[in-house]
Amino acid sequence: MPELPRKIILVLLDGLSDRAHASLDWRTPLQAAATPKLDSLAREGACGYFHALSPGAALPSEAAHFFLMGYAPEQFPGRGYLEALGFGLDLEPGDVALLAHLAMFRPEGGQLLLQERKPALDAKLAEELFAAVGEYHNPQGMARLQRTKGSSGVLILRGAGLSRHVTDSDPLIIGQPLLKPLPWAGQEEDLSTRRTASLLSAYLVHAHQILDQHPLNLARFEQGLAQVNGVVTQRAGQATNVEPVGLRWGLRVLSLSSAAIYRGVFRALGAAAELLPEDEDPGRDLAAKVEAALQRLDRFDFIHVHSKAPDEAAHAKDPAAKAKVIEALDAGLAGLLRAAEQRGDLLIVVTGDHATPSCGEMVHSGENSPLLLHGAGVWRDAVQGFDEVQCAFGALGLLRGPELMQTILDRLDRGKLWGMRDHPRDLPFYPGPREPLLLPRKA
Numbered sequence: 001m002p003e004l005p006r007k008i009i010l011v012l013l014d015g016l017s018d019r020a021h022a023s024l025d026w027r028t029p030l031q032a033a034a035t036p037k038l039d040s041l042a043r044e045g046a047c048g049y050f051h052a053l054s055p056g057a058a059l060p061s062e063a064a065h066f067f068l069m070g071y072a073p074e075q076f077p078g079r080g081y082l083e084a085l086g087f088g089l090d091l092e093p094g095d096v097a098l099l100a101h102l103a104m105f106r107p108e109g110g111q112l113l114l115q116e117r118k119p120a121l122d123a124k125l126a127e128e129l130f131a132a133v134g135e136y137h138n139p140q141g142m143a144r145l146q147r148t149k150g151s152s153g154v155l156i157l158r159g160a161g162l163s164r165h166v167t168d169s170d171p172l173i174i175g176q177p178l179l180k181p182l183p184w185a186g187q188e189e190d191l192s193t194r195r196t197a198s199l200l201s202a203y204l205v206h207a208h209q210i211l212d213q214h215p216l217n218l219a220r221f222e223q224g225l226a227q228v229n230g231v232v233t234q235r236a237g238q239a240t241n242v243e244p245v246g247l248r249w250g251l252r253v254l255s256l257s258s259a260a261i262y263r264g265v266f267r268a269l270g271a272a273a274e275l276l277p278e279d280e281d282p283g284r285d286l287a288a289k290v291e292a293a294l295q296r297l298d299r300f301d302f303i304h305v306h307s308k309a310p311d312e313a314a315h316a317k318d319p320a321a322k323a324k325v326i327e328a329l330d331a332g333l334a335g336l337l338r339a340a341e342q343r344g345d346l347l348i349v350v351t352g353d354h355a356t357p358s359c360g361e362m363v364h365s366g367e368n369s370p371l372l373l374h375g376a377g378v379w380r381d382a383v384q385g386f387d388e389v390q391c392a393f394g395a396l397g398l399l400r401g402p403e404l405m406q407t408i409l410d411r412l413d414r415g416k417l418w419g420m421r422d423h424p425r426d427l428p429f430y431p432g433p434r435e436p437l438l439l440p441r442k443a
Helices: 036-043 063-068 079-086 123-132 189-210 215-222 245-249 260-268 282-295 308-315 320-332 334-342 403-411
Strands: 007-013 045-052 096-108 112-117 135-136 141-149 153-159 230-237 253-257 272-275 302-307 346-351 368-374 395-401
Touching: 007 403, 036 141, 036 334, 036 346, 063 079, 079 096, 079 153, 079 230, 079 260, 079 334, 096 123, 096 189, 112 230, 112 346, 123 141, 123 153, 123 189, 135 189, 141 189, 153 189, 153 346, 189 230, 189 346, 215 253, 230 334, 230 346, 245 253, 253 282, 253 334, 260 272, 282 308, 308 320, 346 403, 368 395, 368 403
Parallel strands: 007 302, 007 346, 045 395, 253 272, 253 302
Antiparallel strands: 045 368, 096 112, 096 153, 096 230, 135 141, 141 153, 346 368
16 A cells, blocks of 8 residues: 555535534534544544635635635636536636526615515426526627526626626615626726626616516516516626646546536536535435545545535524534545545545534634544644634644645645746646657667
């Protein structure tokens, strides 16, 4: 067996970190949960903290994953683009993609006041409403709305010279008006940004006018029901020129998840990505993903194994329920612990992408995520359990953004000695892609 690991399984427990709750005796859900397998990995490895950007910054999952893989905020292409990529929607170079949701509005004083976002609709009704406003054309370009799930979809803007630097139209807060799309600060004079804002504004007006007179909405009006009479958009995205993750880190990367957005993130980075069916039991779901990862280690060096369960539990604002989910996930790691005992080529990394509080109004919050590394050659520190407080005393300290991938390279014996250069670009791994010197042919 190799003396040091050559393969990595990153278990990403989405939204794992939390806050202390009075209902849990001022513990976090992770502290309150019984996690013998995570604690065992922590005792036999090195622990610390991870934040994908900087402590205190509340990140959405797609951005946290993008930064975790070593890319800078200015390279981030936007959620809308990643969503479209994840769902396999038809995109052309230069397209702008936005998250889009059907919504209920009440007209008042020339404005549309939000009554409900993403209303629960049966599939047939949702499909009919999406189809009614599915395509729009004007001199600035065209807009195409495609449903992805429920009353949500992606709006794709296409035309000559468009920009993603436009603000959201989604007010998020009930009673607030539909917002006018505007250029970002510093982009006010950019023609492509102004053209995009104009096209998007025109589409939103068009969508309201069509939906307001749609037979299905007229029938709802007659029944005294609120009308699904508008579309809201947010987080515009557009392809950016980023180097493939394989070239960036010298690793063959695979993502295993059950949500299209993560497939979109890893596809945008030039990595392989598979969507696996999601089991309603978090432990069984994670166990199946771990088994799938172990079966694919012959073809990949780095496998991202994702569970959305902690994040979803936290959004229910029930700390005890999140603790139960974490306990189930811990049980789902049994196969990974067996693999760690049986093979010496495996580096196990466990962390979260961001914090999701089980109380308060914030969707995500900015606390650090606990982090552990387990494998041959990894330090063994004094940490005896895996949670937000104990990991603060770990030997790894706080790793931010690309520092996690750099640390992983180091533990694989792939980190490059500073100053060495075997490739025109200053790559962080060694050896890099090389070009041999060819001797002249003999006469």
